[in-house]
Amino acid sequence: MTDEREPNTDAEEFAAADSDDGSEVDDESRTVAERNAERRDDDRRVTLAEFHDACQREGRPVLTAGAVARTLERPHESVSRDLDALADRGELERLSVSTDPVVWYPSELEDLTDRERVVVFPKRREIVVDRPDQFTRAQLSQFAHLADANGERGYRYVVRPEDVWQAPHESFDALARTMRQALGERSESLEEWVHSQWDRAHQFRLTTHEDGYTVLEAKSPEVMGNVARQKLDEDHVHAPISETEDWVREGSEAAIKRLLYEAGYPVQDHRDLDAGEALPIDLRVSLRDYQRTWVDRFAEAGEGVFVGPPGSGKTVAAMGAMAHVEGETLVLVPSRDLARQWADAVAEYTSLEPGQIGQYHGGRKEVRPVTIATYQIAGMDRHRSLFDDREWGLVIFDECQHVPSDVYRRSTHLQSRHRLGLSASPIREDDRQTEIFTLVGPPIGTDWQALFDAGFVAEPELEIRYVPWGDDEQRNAYVSAEGREKYRIAAQNRGKLEEVRYLLSSHPDSKALVFVDYLEQGREIADALGVPFLSGETPHHERRRLLEEFRRDERDLLVVSRVGDEGIDLPTADLAVVASGLGGSRRQGTQRAGRTMRPAGGALVYVLATRGSREEDFARRQLQHLGRKGMTVRERTLEPAEGE
Numbered sequence: 001m002t003d004e005r006e007p008n009t010d011a012e013e014f015a016a017a018d019s020d021d022g023s024e025v026d027d028e029s030r031t032v033a034e035r036n037a038e039r040r041d042d043d044r045r046v047t048l049a050e051f052h053d054a055c056q057r058e059g060r061p062v063l064t065a066g067a068v069a070r071t072l073e074r075p076h077e078s079v080s081r082d083l084d085a086l087a088d089r090g091e092l093e094r095l096s097v098s099t100d101p102v103v104w105y106p107s108e109l110e111d112l113t114d115r116e117r118v119v120v121f122p123k124r125r126e127i128v129v130d131r132p133d134q135f136t137r138a139q140l141s142q143f144a145h146l147a148d149a150n151g152e153r154g155y156r157y158v159v160r161p162e163d164v165w166q167a168p169h170e171s172f173d174a175l176a177r178t179m180r181q182a183l184g185e186r187s188e189s190l191e192e193w194v195h196s197q198w199d200r201a202h203q204f205r206l207t208t209h210e211d212g213y214t215v216l217e218a219k220s221p222e223v224m225g226n227v228a229r230q231k232l233d234e235d236h237v238h239a240p241i242s243e244t245e246d247w248v249r250e251g252s253e254a255a256i257k258r259l260l261y262e263a264g265y266p267v268q269d270h271r272d273l274d275a276g277e278a279l280p281i282d283l284r285v286s287l288r289d290y291q292r293t294w295v296d297r298f299a300e301a302g303e304g305v306f307v308g309p310p311g312s313g314k315t316v317a318a319m320g321a322m323a324h325v326e327g328e329t330l331v332l333v334p335s336r337d338l339a340r341q342w343a344d345a346v347a348e349y350t351s352l353e354p355g356q357i358g359q360y361h362g363g364r365k366e367v368r369p370v371t372i373a374t375y376q377i378a379g380m381d382r383h384r385s386l387f388d389d390r391e392w393g394l395v396i397f398d399e400c401q402h403v404p405s406d407v408y409r410r411s412t413h414l415q416s417r418h419r420l421g422l423s424a425s426p427i428r429e430d431d432r433q434t435e436i437f438t439l440v441g442p443p444i445g446t447d448w449q450a451l452f453d454a455g456f457v458a459e460p461e462l463e464i465r466y467v468p469w470g471d472d473e474q475r476n477a478y479v480s481a482e483g484r485e486k487y488r489i490a491a492q493n494r495g496k497l498e499e500v501r502y503l504l505s506s507h508p509d510s511k512a513l514v515f516v517d518y519l520e521q522g523r524e525i526a527d528a529l530g531v532p533f534l535s536g537e538t539p540h541h542e543r544r545r546l547l548e549e550f551r552r553d554e555r556d557l558l559v560v561s562r563v564g565d566e567g568i569d570l571p572t573a574d575l576a577v578v579a580s581g582l583g584g585s586r587r588q589g590t591q592r593a594g595r596t597m598r599p600a601g602g603a604l605v606y607v608l609a610t611r612g613s614r615e616e617d618f619a620r621r622q623l624q625h626l627g628r629k630g631m632t633v634r635e636r637t638l639e640p641a642e643g644e
């Protein structure tokens with residue numbers, strides 16, 4: 001299911017790394033080459049993990065040096081020496097049996113049955129872990145991101161520059177400690193690389209001068225001259241203050257952060273942020289531990305993006321951030337429905353009175369100490385004053401992967417305020433990630449799997465069902481069609497209706513949502529099932545009524561068009577069937593699946609794809625992404641009905 005690559009052996013990895021190293025030997029580099037040679041020698045020493053491997057391959061917990069040498073394909077003599085060294089360090093036990101050769105076994109025998117094995121591939125900057133425990137996962141997620149997790153064959157983490165840039169550590173030494181704890185031992189070349197990335201992220205910072213203006217500080221005159229002064233011009237900075245300091249033009253902080261980020265030097269933002277007009281706020285709910293950690297990290301930085309699966313409590317944690325800032329707050333959301341839900345939630349979870357909470361959108365225009373506005377309104381010229389009407393101390397961007405660029409542009413002058421983004425989809429297909437990072441802040445997250453394991457969010461089961469064509473006419477049309485038309489025909493395969501019926505009938509007690517991408521198909525399915533079809537064409541009040549009925553359990557089935565992705569916050573469902581919608585972005589897949597990840601009930605997602613069509617490949621790729629998030633993904637190919 002996933003594109004997990006089989007790890008090479010360590011030896012292959014190092015052999016590959018070797019070809020880069022020390023190939024040019026001149027007088028000066030000889031010492032480097034010698035050092036590398038030594039290190040290679042070190043790296044070739046038998047490690048405890050390799051001993052474990054050997055035991056596993058031999059199927060025995062106790063081995064002779066000869067057996068280890070044979071299994072690992074290493075010289076007997078050096079293996080004996082290495083095993084001695086491991087025993088001296090207390091990692092192996094040695095037992096001499098008279099007349100027989102010495103045998104070796106791990107000091108912790110239980111290691112063999114229930115141990116996590118960490119293999120580092122420094123050159124690819126990948127870490128593969130077998131059965132990592134919670135602690136290891138928490139440590140790893142501080143400097144690497146989970147690229148694959150299929151539960152059976154291990155977790156693959158990759159360390160990207162931005163993972164290091166946003167590591168929540170005070171110093172490189174602290175980060176290195178976390179790495180060593182997670183990896184079990186030191187990986188020198190990975191550490192070197194991480195160190196260089198760490199340095200990059202600590203070359204520049206923005207600070208507030210005692211006279212109130214912003215200063216860009218560089219760590220050295222060289223980096224100021226070679227990087228900042230090459231990338232920035234008089235639009236961004238006034239005259240230099242010193243060799244390492246520039247006086248920043250008001251309002252260009254966001255542009256500076258972006259330019260330097262793109263040059264590979266993310267800027268630390270240490271300005272004194274303006275808390276705006278004071279607004280005392282008490283929380284009426286106690287935050288969960290991970291939410292408290294999010295809020296603490298936000299409090300420390302003054303900015304950031306909470307990244308967690310839907311239903312993981314980002315909205316509630318955002319209120320924790322509001323209570324920390326205690327300033328007037330502007331919340332921007334993608335739709336009116338969400339504005340209303342936010343207003344209700346603020347009233348429920350904080351000490352604020354309803355009269356202090358305003359909504360600002362097509363329906364209502366209230367600007368109050370806490371104002372929730374839609375992106376649509378916030379992007380309109382005639383409503384631009386929204387940003388300046390009050391001294392906002394905090395701006396919250398809900399679903400911040402959707403923030404339209406005009407809203408970003410308009411809110412850049414709010415850079416001096418606290419900024420918080422909320423997102424359930426960390427992965428972007430365009431370059432929004434840079435925008436979010438530089439305009440809002442760095443991601444603050446928790447390993448999703450940890451949230452599933454702790455039971456805060458129910459992990460959905462996902463199944464892709466490959467459905468045969470419903471009739472020959474469509475199949476033939478598909479064969480002769482081209483390009484996007486192929487997707488369209490496959491998406492609307494009439495065979496899917498039967499499959500939807502079947503799935504609904506096999507979950508008779510579930511509250512279900514059926515998603516479609518095409519209005520025509522939505523109407524057909526809704527008609528056939530005798531239920532309403534909710535689309536962009538459904539009047540607003542009608543939409544709300546239907547959703548309310550669904551929430552109150554007065555309805556248990558709705559067919560929803562793509563509008564359900566962006567505009568409205570769908571109620572909790574037990575079952576989601578994605579009948580079409582595989583032509584969109586990866587994010588869409590995540591969000592749809594996410595709708596059923598609410599804590600209640602054993603939520604289940606079925607994605608239908610037409611067998612043998614492009615949809616099939618697409619489904620596989622989209623759901624891989626979910627697999628990487630630690631969900632269980634299953635595939636099932638359905639046979640055509642009799643006679644076809």
Ligand SMILES: Nc1ncnc2c1ncn2[C@@H]1O[C@H](COP(=O)(O)OP(=O)(O)OP(=O)(O)O)[C@@H](O)[C@H]1O
Pocket residue numbers: 285286287288291308309310311312313314315316317424
């Ligand atoms: N600390 C908490 N204590 C009790 N309940 C909580 C807490 N945090 C969140 N919840 C509950 O969990 C549910 C989901 O929370 P919330 O709406 O904040 O999640 P979310 O991550 O913002 O979801 P979405 O991404 O769908 O907007 C809500 O019903 C909320 O009441």
